[in-house]
Amino acid sequence: AQSVSQHNHHVILSEAASLELGCNYSYGGTVNLFWYVQYPGQHLQLLLKYFSGDPLVKGIKGFEAEFIKSKFSFNLRKPSVQWSDTAEYFCAVRYTGRRALTFGSGTRLQVQP
Template identity: 90%
Template sequence: AQSVSQHNHHVILSEAASLELGCNYSYGGTVNLFWYVQYPGQHLQLLLKYFSGDPLVKGIKGFEAEFIKSKFSFNLRKPSVQWSDTAEYFCAVRSNAGNMLTFGGGTRLMVKP
């Protein structure tokens, strides 16, 4: 069975600081990788996704993530966070064998103005 681990449960940053959220997954086969964001009071939205090709993927709002196959990792990064990035971030994995998403436990990010 596949699983996803997000190392940081809570992160507090000041505006303009750089962000990196860790995500590791366990699954031996081919996977699709996702980062979702949940802003306060809103529903889950897709930030970015990796299916194949260039392991560095760019998403919305200046976010990017790098897939490192040898480390089973898909870390999310942003060079300079804004107060509006305050939200909960979820890493998710989907194997090619099925269509279900397996989510990590989430990282709650607070950006101080």
């Protein structure tokens, strides 16, 4: 079955620390890849997406993600986190032929001032 794995369920960092959140997906041919963020009390918002081309994708608020096809991975990174990055982060994949996204279980990021 097509699935998306996020290995870190809860991450606690201090401000200015670097962030990397893992995301792996099961093989399914051509994929579109997404990272969504849900800030406390708000709806899910798109951080960044990858369809094709440069495997290093830059998104909003200083986030970036790298698509490594050989590893079926799409890890999210940020060089220096801020307290305002406290949120839940979801990786999602659109597999070829599927109309909707398959989501990972999410990673709760807590940034301490």
